[in-house]
Amino acid sequence: MFGVSVATLATWARDGAVPYVPTLGGHRRYRRADIRALLEKRNTADPARTEMEEDAVRLYEQGWSIRQVAERFECGYGAMRRILARHGVLRSRG
Structure with a gap:
């Protein structure tokens, strides 16, 4: 959906760059707004x-x-x- 791999998203979550909600089964759930905010921040040219x-x-x-x-x-x-x-x-x- 956002053009990044699942592994990249998991790395961002582990690094604390994107918040997630852990499920009882050990999976992660992400809010769409959090992912979009992260991508906008990363795309802003320094x-x-x-x-x-x-x-x-x-x-x-x-x-x-x-x-x-x-x-x-x-x-x-x-x-x-x-x-x-x-x-x-x-x-x-x-």
Whole structure:
């Protein structure tokens, strides 16, 4: 419904980012308004983050490795790989 996987939603719930109501069977129930509020918050562009992502993409396109770009911006390899993938610029590993 919101374009995220069930696993992503469960992670957000465990991290406390989205409230839920546990059922007697151990499942989670979410209020639609809570999910929409979270998605709106996540989609609001943070100018500093946007600038960092643009700089990271530029460096990667100049030939830097993902690891080098991640170290430059003091972030993890996996997080930087997701940022670059979101911008559609990943090179093949071969």
